[in-house]
Amino acid sequence: MFIRTDEVEAAGAVVGEDEAFELPVVDRAKFLDPELSASETAKLGSACRDRGFFQLTSHGVDEAVIQRMKESATEFFSLPLESKNAIAFRQDNTFQGFGHQYNRRPGDKMDWGECVLLLTQPVQDRNMEPWPAIPPAFREALDNYSVEVTELARRLLGYMASDLGVSHEALLGAFFSGNAGKAQSVAIHRYPPCRHPEKVVGLTPHTDGLGLTVLLHVDDTPGLQVKRGGRWFPVRPLPGAFVINVGDILDVLTNGAYGSAEHRVMPNAEKGRTSVVIF
Numbered sequence: 140m141f142i143r144t145d146e147v148e149a150a151g152a153v154v155g156e157d158e159a160f161e162l163p164v165v166d167r168a169k170f171l172d173p174e175l176s177a178s179e180t181a182k183l184g185s186a187c188r189d190r191g192f193f194q195l196t197s198h199g200v201d202e203a204v205i206q207r208m209k210e211s212a213t214e215f216f217s218l219p220l221e222s223k224n225a226i227a228f229r230q231d232n233t234f235q236g237f238g239h240q241y242n243r244r245p246g247d248k249m250d251w252g253e254c255v256l257l258l259t260q261p262v263q264d265r266n267m268e269p270w271p272a273i274p275p276a277f278r279e280a281l282d283n284y285s286v287e288v289t290e291l292a293r294r295l296l297g298y299m300a301s302d303l304g305v306s307h308e309a310l311l312g313a314f315f316s317g318n319a320g321k322a323q324s325v326a327i328h329r330y331p332p333c334r335h336p337e338k339v340v341g342l343t344p345h346t347d348g349l350g351l352t353v354l355l356h357v358d359d360t361p362g363l364q365v366k367r368g369g370r371w372f373p374v375r376p377l378p379g380a381f382v383i384n385v386g387d388i389l390d391v392l393t394n395g396a397y398g399s400a401e402h403r404v405m406p407n408a409e410k411g412r413t414s415v416v417i418f
């Protein structure tokens with residue numbers, strides 16, 4: 140059900156440790172400094188053009204909000220399966236709740252992971268039923284986190300508009316139009332350790348469908364890999380940084396100037412990995 144050795148081999152090689160691949164690091168604090176903002180905007184732009192991925196430091200998101208989000212995610216996944224299944228995906232096509240990584244076609248091999256998928260914004264479209272009730276702090280933690288990341292995404296799109304030479308209103312308006320605000324969803328992933336990590340896939344290769352993706356590493360377990368030139372480059376998460384990537388809609392809106400890069404997750408032999416991903 141999980142063994143996919145041939146598929147993993149056919150998907151391309153993983154580069155060796157010796158091949159340096161650090162994602163570009165963008166420092167949000169520099170955008171606020173008049174002397175540094177132009178060069179940081181150029182750095183952000185080249186990261187989005189060349190890689191479609193970067194790490195963001197000094198992001199300005201409240202550390203206490205991040206901490207509560209991490210704790211809530213960790214606590215939820217440590218519950219017994221019966222408790223998690225209280226919000227199991229239903230057959231109603233909304234794909235909200237808990238289950239195996241995305242719903243795949245019958246007969247497909249499964250990903251080595253579980254996840255919670257929820258619509259987080261706009262608030263008036265939320266259905267609270269699939270939001271975990273345990274741990275009790277979960278709903279508030281995700282609500283606060285979602286608000287912070289909305290603000291961050293708004294700021295990042297503003298810097299991107301400067302890089303692209305388009306008006307902020309034009310780019311922001313594509314995502315934040317009308318009173319409804321920006322649609323936003325979350326995927327919270329848990330990849331358990333696997334003794335044969337080369338035989339399974341934590342998350343099948345894909346590009347992200349939407350605008351911007353903001354990824355929070357809950358722990359320091361590596362696993363995310365980005366495809367470039369037919370090979371997979373493991374991302375080394377920087378402590379305290381977000382991993383940001385360009386999604387398909389931003390790729391299309393910029394006429395391909397910004398690239399939505401293929402990525403996947405491979406499980407770790409010893410340690411589990413948890414991530415909170417906002418789209």
Ligand SMILES: O=C(O)CCC(=O)C(=O)O
Pocket residue numbers: 326328342347354362363402403404414416
């Ligand atoms: O867990 C990760 O590192 C990646 C998750 C991801 O790519 C996604 O949810 O689209």
Ligand SMILES: [Fe+2]
Pocket residue numbers: 345346347402
């Ligand atoms: Fe993704």
